[in-house]
Amino acid sequence: MWELIRIDNPGTPWLRLFCQFGLANQPFVFGSWATADWPARRRWTTEDGKPNVQFLRRQYGGSQISLETSECKYETFRFSDFLDDYENGGQLSKAYLKDWHFQAEFGTEMYSLHPFCSMDWVNCESFSEQPEQSPFNGDYRFVYFGVEDTSTKLHSDVVASFSWSANICGRKQWFMMPPGKEQVFMENGQLVEDIRLHNDKFQQAEVVEFTQNPGEIVFVPTGWHHQVHNLDDSISINHNWMNAANIPLVVEFILKRRIDVQNELEDSKSLFTPEEFQEQIELVLFADARLSIARLRSLLLHIQQTRSQPLATSKCYFCPRHLHDIIQSFSFFKSG
Ligand SMILES: O=C(O)CCC(=O)C(=O)O
Ligand SMILES: [Fe+2]
Structure with missing residues (x-):
């Protein structure tokens, strides 16, 4: 089984990361040092590492969010209703809140970008705040909120982009494989629902399996398929992006x-x-x-x-x- 490289030294030069992982299109994880000074890590979480519902409701409760309530059916809710339901252990909050365009509404004050992530032709350009000017029709900056056991099926990311995903709280279990190896998990012309049920094929598909801890940032290279499971109630921030390395x-x-x-x-x-x-x-x-x-x-x-x-x-x-x-x-x- 492949071992994922963890970058534990905050002094690692960005150019080394750019060459070793960006240009080589290989995954890695930044240690939690990379988010230690992010306001989101302090303010969005409680001392015991759970989502800080009071803060989130006060700051963002009025926002409209979209939830997949049944297969491919999306409905709009107030974020405060989602949080009320979460506190009461209701059904609504069992739906995974994904791809929330949080930053378009509330900005990016809650985090800061490592130079490896800020060389970004999608979200760090003058057009990123103006959807009509953007070649992508908007930005690719998101917040995810998923209770324990919610998950994201096997997929690769939009427009052959890179993505990074930072855990604000909770742990995620990841399964990743190099471009093309997803073919191993094709059945009747479709990717299987859950690759964990096919672990006899992990070696052939060169699957990398690892746990992302609170504060860590995962780099997902272009074309690498991945399946992700929330092991705890989790909040994450992520961007999809491209630059000279993957253009x-x-x-x-x-x-x-x-x-x-x-x-x-x-x-x-x-x-x-x-x-x-x-x-x-x-x-x-x-x-x-x-x-x-x-x-x-x-x-x-x-x-x-x-x-x-x-x-x-x-x-x-x-x-x-x-x-x-x-x-x-x-x-x-x-x-x-
Ligand atoms: O956290 C998740 O559920 C999915 C994250 C993901 O797919 C990504 O960052 O590209
Ligand atoms: Fe993804």
């Missing part, structure tokens, strides 16, 4: 999906002019893959423009701080 994988993903969409639409081609047909492909591609070729191009232009400006005029990458980071990274590589 080649994103481009490969979107080009492949474009070919699929074009093939799917081929029958209706004669109904459109060539330009309209291309537009149609882009529309379907965006609906299906949450990105399109034009949107990807606008993202890349934005990155090129915003990055080349300061670099042309400043000596950022020659300043003593960055030089130190770079030298440190290379000495890490040499030593092991």
Whole structure:
């Protein structure tokens, strides 16, 4: 069984993490030091490590949240009603509150990003607060709240993005496997419901199994399928993102999906002019893959423009701080 690498040394250079895990597309976990000074860890939890219901209700109770109440059926509730139900051990709060666009409503004051996570072309750009300007039509920043035994089925993340997931309270059990190995868990053209029932295949699929403790941050690389179980009542914060390390994988993903969409639409081609047909492909591609070729191009232009400006005029990458980071990274590589 594969062992997951834990980064316990807060002094580990970000460039080393970028090369060893970002560029190599390999998972790792940051130790709880990475979130030790996050206000969320103090304020959202009680001393015994449970969700701090009073604080959460007071600060965020009026927010509208969406819950999957039965298979693929979502309903909207007030967060305070969800919390009341949680306190009373009711049924509503047994539904996993996922993908809550908390940050779009309340901002990001409750946490801060490690440099490895802040090199982010999705959520750290000027467009991230303006859905209509964003190539992704919004941000990819979320809060999850799940009671013990709630879980997320085997999946890989949206648009071939990276994700990080920080446990504010509670523990999660993770199962992850390298890109392509999910095929081992295909039955009748579909991924199995729960890979724990197929643990005889774990070795073949190179499954990495580990527990994420409170405060730890898991890095999920592009295309790695994962299944996640809340071992306790848990709150987590996560982002999906892309940057120079995984953009080649994103481009490969979107080009492949474009070919699929074009093939799917081929029958209706004669109904459109060539330009309209291309537009149609882009529309379907965006609906299906949450990105399109034009949107990807606008993202890349934005990155090129915003990055080349300061670099042309400043000596950022020659300043003593960055030089130190770079030298440190290379000495890490040499030593092991
Ligand atoms: O915590 C969970 O239930 C799922 C997290 C996840 O899928 C992710 O961070 O990509
Ligand atoms: Fe995920």
